[in-house]
Amino acid sequence: MNRFIYSPSYAVDIGAHVFPTAKFRLAAEAVASLGVLCEPQEPSRDDLLLAHDSAWVDKVLTSRMSLAEEMLMELPFTPAVSLAHRLQAAGTVLACRHALEAGVGLHVGGGSHHAFRDHGEGFCVLNDIAVGIMKMRSEGYIRNAAVIDLDVHQGNGTASILAGEPGIFTFSMHQDDLYPSVKPPSSLDVGLPAGTGDQDYLRILEENLPQVFAHQPELVVYQAGVDGWEKDLLGGLKLTAQGLRRRDAMVYEACRGRGVPVAVTLGGGYGAHIKETARLHAQTLTLFTGRGKEIS
């Protein structure tokens, strides 16, 4: 039975925003018939401290921060937004557990790769990817892990938090001339020119994935942002829906073919129509159930 990790609290009303959180609800509804939904519980403060400093965790827990910090996140920082992001951090921890138990963990959320140890940025508050990996490591389940981040934006927060962590390999393939302007180095960064289409994208991904596995990860966290889609409002790549499906299939085969557990997180996606964004996220989740076919 497939388990999809999701909480209704992920969908928070933040007014008119390029990042409408209802996409989480729509994606969850699209995959609900394929399995059961599992709700994450609040993470402990100690769990958040695995990837964040105490000053930032306290600001998130109390929902108190400066206007400058709020503007950097590009989110109105209400208690409901704080709760949504805390639960998503716990959701990715759960996805990592499911991955280690069953081979695949499916999170209908997460992928907040722009969150740094001491601040949030770009719609990201807490780095659920780093929290998930560090939690599995702190409990002794794994030593080596890898991040495969295929969001259109570089995974700056993840790269920064996990830099220097022995045994953790971060891979980000993204559009080069896009936010973030300053890109802290991942273990492997591949910057692509705007306009890159399916054929070149898939070839370059295929060339680079072996480097991730050469490092022998015992767990992969996949940031499966769909903002590389050709109609995305923020990205400038030219991936079709079919190209994104083939991208996901390549990651799925790379992990499953080597017996490496993989936890999937959604990441970015900013289509003009929220239903299209949710459909692309559902396509990713469906593929990782092993069904390999698209939701129409």
Ligand SMILES: [Zn+2]
């Ligand atoms: Zn993005």
